[in-house]
Amino acid sequence: NAGVTQTPKFQVLKTGQSMTLQCAQDMNHEYMSWYRQDPGMGLRLIHYSVGAGITDQGEVPNGYNVSRSTTEDFPLRLLSAAPSQTSVYFCASSYRGRGQGLAEQYFGPGTRLTVT
Amino acid sequence: AQSVAQPEDQVNVAEGNPLTVKCTYSVSGNPYLFWYVQYPNRGLQFLLKYITGDNLVKGSYGFEAEFNKSQTSFHLKKPSALVSDSALYFCAVRDNMRFGAGTRLTVKP
Numbered sequence: 001n002a003g004v005t006q007t008p009k010f011q012v013l014k015t016g017q018s019m020t021l022q023c024a025q026d027m028n029h030e031y032m033s034w035y036r037q038d039p040g041m042g043l044r045l046i047h048y049s050v051g052a053g054i055t056d057q058g059e060v061p062n063g064y065n066v067s068r069s070t071t072e073d074f075p076l077r078l079l080s081a082a083p084s085q086t087s088v089y090f091c092a093s094s095y096r097g098r099g100q101g102l103a104e105q106y107f108g109p110g111t112r113l114t115v116t
Numbered sequence: 117a118q119s120v121a122q123p124e125d126q127v128n129v130a131e132g133n134p135l136t137v138k139c140t141y142s143v144s145g146n147p148y149l150f151w152y153v154q155y156p157n158r159g160l161q162f163l164l165k166y167i168t169g170d171n172l173v174k175g176s177y178g179f180e181a182e183f184n185k186s187q188t189s190f191h192l193k194k195p196s197a198l199v200s201d202s203a204l205y206f207c208a209v210r211d212n213m214r215f216g217a218g219t220r221l222t223v224k225p
Binding site for chain 2: 004033035040041042043044045048059090092103104105106107108109110
């Protein structure tokens with residue numbers, strides 16, 4: 001199993017440009033999520049999905065869109081990049097534990113994004 | 117709202133000494149809590165979780181965590197620290213997968 005994969009590893013954008021961060025998992029997990037990591041702020045949830053066709057907003061959804069057409073893929077779209085979106089982005093996936101709700105999450109290696 | 121807090125930004129310990137990384141929680145109902153570790157330029161890795169049952173939870177790499185309901189804490193511990201344990205540690209609460217701000221652990225030889 002490759003686990004959770006993310007592309008690209010690094011990206012530099014100019015203000016106003018758009019792009020899509022790719023995330024895929026091969027563990028047949030129902031739950032997938034996107035986080036951004038900024039110094040001193042831990043991880044903040046951007047969007048998440050509990051299954052194909054279902055997405056919802058997290059703590060910091062503004063400026064980002066997601067879709068979940070398949071179980072495997074969960075791309076994150078930046079509509080019009082801003083310097084405030086400079087961050088490290090992590091995708092994660094999880095299965096639902098029996099009677100326990102969400103189990104632990106498996107994280108991708110991250111995408112380091114710089115917006116100038 | 118469900119949340120966790122990590123009161124220490126940085127913890128320094130000498131190799132061979134016991135280590136503790138602190139986490140407190142604010143959760144209504146049964147708390148389901150997690151610890152993750154992040155090594156430099158890597159994604160987070162799961163260490164252990166508390167769902168129910170024994171208050172002492174054992175996890176990967178010799179780590180354990182003590183759940184204390186009266187103090188609403190879930191501290192991460194290891195009896196003897198290694199230099200290779202130096203990393204960023206996060207606690208998280210299950211229901212909304214909120215993470216603490218992280219604690220940087222440095223183990224000095």
